Amino acid sequence: MSYCVNCGVELDRSLKECPLCNTPVMNPRELNMEPDASPYPARKGQVEAVKRKDLGILITVVLTATAATCLLLNLLVFNASLWSLIVIGSCLCLFVFAFPAVFYSKMPVSAYLLADGASVAVFLYLVTFVTRTDRWFWQIGLPVVAMLTIFAEIFPLLGRLLHFTILSCALAVFMEIPLFCVVLELLIRHMLGQPYFITWSAVVLTVCIIIDIALVTILTKKRLRNEVRRRLHF
Ligand SMILES: [Zn+2]
Structure with missing residues (x-):
C-alpha cells in the first residue's frame, strides 16, 4: 500500500502519478519492476446521451397512442x-x-x-x-x-427591458397575485349574478400591498438592496 508524498491520499500500485495532485509516484524499491496493470478499464463505457429527436418521437408516439386508444374506447365501449x-x-x-x-x-x-x-x-x-x-x-x-x-x-418582457433580479421578479409576482384574485372574485360574482364587491380578495390585496411597499423600499435603497442580497445569497 502506498500513499502520495505530497497530499497523503492512498494510491493504487499501478498509478504513475497521484490522481489528486499529479505528484509523480516513485517507489525506489520497484524502480526496475514492470508496473501493474491499471485497475480501470481502458475504454470509457459511458452510455450515449439520449438525442432530443428520439425523445421527441417517443413523446409523440406515447401521447398519440394514448389519445387514439382512449377515443376508440370512448366511441366503442364506454360511450355514455x-x-x-x-x-x-x-x-x-x-x-x-x-x-x-x-x-x-x-x-x-x-x-x-x-x-x-x-x-x-x-x-x-x-x-x-x-x-x-x-x-x-x-x-x-x-x-x-x-x-x-x-x-x-x-x-x-421584464427580463428584456430591465435588469432582472429575484427582487424585481418578486415585486412583479406580488403585484400580479392581488390583481388576479380581485379579477377572479369579480368574475365569480358576475357568473353567480351577485353585486360587484370584493371580500376575500381584499385581504390578499392588503397583504400584497404591504409586501410591495417593502420590496419597493428595498429596491430603491441601494445599501438595503445589497444587504438583502448579501444575506440571502443572491
Ligand atoms: Zn497527491
Missing part, C-alpha cells in the same frame, strides 16, 4: 359521455408544454407561453363537451387562462 376529450386535451397540453424543450428550443419564451395558454384554453373548451355547458368556460375559464398567460408574458 365524451370523456375521452379530457384525455385528448391533456395529451395536447403535454405535447405543447414539451415542444420547446424537446423539439424546438430556439422558440422565443413569449411564443411558447402563448402556445401553452392557448393549449390550456383548448383543453378547457373540450371539457365543456363533457360538462354539457360552456357558460363556466366563457365566464371564468377563458378569462382566467388569458389573464395567467398575460401575467406569465410579463416576465420575459
